[in-house]
Amino acid sequence: MKEELFVSGRNIPNIDPYLNIWHWQIPLYLFLGGLAAGIIFFAGYFVVRGKEKEMPATVKWAPIIAPIILVIGLIALFWDLKHKLYFWQLYTTIRFTSPMSWGAWTLMAITPFSIIWVASYMKEMVPGWNWKYKILIGYDILLNKYRKSFAWVMMILAIILGVYTGILLSAFNARPLWNTSILGPLFLVSGFSTGLATTMWVSKDEKERKILSRIDLVFIAVELFLIVHLFMGFMAGTAVKTEAFQLFLGGPFTVSFWVFVVLLGLIFPATLETLELWGYHVPKWIPPVLILFGGLMFRFVMVEAGQITRFLY
Amino acid sequence: MRYAMAIDTKKCVGCGDCVVACQTENNVPHGYCRDWIVESVEGTYPNLDLEFRSERCNHCDNAPCVRCCPTGASHIAEGGIVLVTHNECIGCGACIESCPYDARYPHPDGYVDKCTFCIHRVEKGQNPACVDVCPTKCLHFGDLDDPNSEVSLALKDRKWKVLAPEAGTKPQLYFLT
Numbered sequence: 001m002k003e004e005l006f007v008s009g010r011n012i013p014n015i016d017p018y019l020n021i022w023h024w025q026i027p028l029y030l031f032l033g034g035l036a037a038g039i040i041f042f043a044g045y046f047v048v049r050g051k052e053k054e055m056p057a058t059v060k061w062a063p064i065i066a067p068i069i070l071v072i073g074l075i076a077l078f079w080d081l082k083h084k085l086y087f088w089q090l091y092t093t094i095r096f097t098s099p100m101s102w103g104a105w106t107l108m109a110i111t112p113f114s115i116i117w118v119a120s121y122m123k124e125m126v127p128g129w130n131w132k133y134k135i136l137i138g139y140d141i142l143l144n145k146y147r148k149s150f151a152w153v154m155m156i157l158a159i160i161l162g163v164y165t166g167i168l169l170s171a172f173n174a175r176p177l178w179n180t181s182i183l184g185p186l187f188l189v190s191g192f193s194t195g196l197a198t199t200m201w202v203s204k205d206e207k208e209r210k211i212l213s214r215i216d217l218v219f220i221a222v223e224l225f226l227i228v229h230l231f232m233g234f235m236a237g238t239a240v241k242t243e244a245f246q247l248f249l250g251g252p253f254t255v256s257f258w259v260f261v262v263l264l265g266l267i268f269p270a271t272l273e274t275l276e277l278w279g280y281h282v283p284k285w286i287p288p289v290l291i292l293f294g295g296l297m298f299r300f301v302m303v304e305a306g307q308i309t310r311f312l313y
Numbered sequence: 314m315r316y317a318m319a320i321d322t323k324k325c326v327g328c329g330d331c332v333v334a335c336q337t338e339n340n341v342p343h344g345y346c347r348d349w350i351v352e353s354v355e356g357t358y359p360n361l362d363l364e365f366r367s368e369r370c371n372h373c374d375n376a377p378c379v380r381c382c383p384t385g386a387s388h389i390a391e392g393g394i395v396l397v398t399h400n401e402c403i404g405c406g407a408c409i410e411s412c413p414y415d416a417r418y419p420h421p422d423g424y425v426d427k428c429t430f431c432i433h434r435v436e437k438g439q440n441p442a443c444v445d446v447c448p449t450k451c452l453h454f455g456d457l458d459d460p461n462s463e464v465s466l467a468l469k470d471r472k473w474k475v476l477a478p479e480a481g482t483k484p485q486l487y488f489l490t
Contacts, residue, residue, distance in 0.1 A: 008349045013344065015415055021409045080406070082406070082424075083422075086400060089403055090403060100381065100407050104383060173481065307410070310415075
């Protein structure tokens with residue numbers, strides 16, 4: 001038996017007895033970032049494939065949500081900073097070893113780009129829309145000419161943003177639950193799935209929704225596959241990893257993870273989407289709401305649980 | 314030059330003088346601390362093994378806090394001392410998450426704070442405050458590159474361990490056992 005005590009009265013707020021430095025702002029931001037990445041990626045994807053006409057909601061309407069949630073996410077991030085007035089220091093340097101640094105730069109690029117994306121479709125979305133200034137008309141023409149190249153840039157930025165939401169956590173080797181390289185692809189896939197769900201919700205076209213639903217099913221399957229791999233890695237891992245895994249296997253996060261994330265957030269909506277594809281009527285808002293709920297829960301669970309896990313000495 | 318500290322766990326009685334000295338010397342806000350004492354008991358009664366450890370930032374050679382810092386506020390100064398530049402720190406908490414020793418804390422003024430090995434004293438040729446005040450002389454500070462420094466001599470004839478070596482951080486606090 002081993003017992004360790006602080007005998008000098010150490011009890012630092014948010015650090016002792018266990019770490020809780022990152023609160024609701026971080027998982028909310030990770031969720032919104034992944035969601036925006038998903039929306040942007042598929043908007044770009046269908047432009048590159050030349051399917052703008054068949055997929056109006058994916059390419060034109062859903063992307064309106066992206067800059068809005070990105071800004072909300074950025075506000076959440078800013079809220080979480082404890083030395084707020086120095087936030088600009090992020091943009092005085094690029095530090096490649098710090099995911100937070102290149103993530104901040106990616107956000108700096110993708111947020112204005114997503115606004116430009118929406119603006120470039122204003123003429124098609126709003127009948128009679130006209131840009132007031134000549135320079136804007138010029139940009140509009142230029143963008144429409146190089147639409148596909150722009151779509152490629154957006155797709156790549158979306159992948160970086162989606163992966164970054166996972167790597168942000170996996171870079172911390174002090175937190176065994178986070179310190180696994182599978183978190184990058186897992187958060188990417190989960191983010192893309194929530195993006196697809198939102199787009200499905202926005203779409204009014206039956207055919208478009210079916211295409212999105214099929215893609216989403218693949219993403220949910222991959223996500224489940226990656227979750228199985230995540231836990232296989234923990235089970236076969238060192239003491240700190242198996243200890244971390246216990247939080248989900250009888251520990252305080254068992255129900256929130258297996259019931260809310262896996263069952264209600266992945267398996268149940270996947271079943272409903274399959275039924276819908278088979279021709280059964282399912283209210284169109286139910287699968288997306290479940291997927292979004294699952295995605296949000298997943299990030300809350302990972303951020304909260306990860307902070308509890310630690311090295312044992 | 315490579316500053317390090319050796320802590321004699323056989324001599325430490327857990328009095329907490331080092332903690333008070335640090336709080337006074339560095340004006341550490343009430344309710345926080347840059348160093349602390351762990352009492353570790355192993356075994357079952359009556360076969361118990363007791364160890365006192367005066368812990369603080371490990372000033373790691375491979376410091377994850379420096380790696381994770383998005384602005385470069387966390388950096389390695391001369392002699393391997395890990396420091397935080399207050400007006401470059403945005404208080405994002407990445408370094409706190411990255412430290413396997415939980416050696417950092419958010420200062421009420423916003424920036425992240427931690428042990429500096431009392432660099433302001435070391436630069437003048439003095440020891441860190443915790444070392445000077447220790448009544449059992451169980452803390453040894455100095456330059457590892459100098460074979461005659463107090464820390465080198467303390468490590469020469471004794472068995473020692475570092476905390477969580479498997480974290481790969483190459484910590485520079487050596488616990489004499």
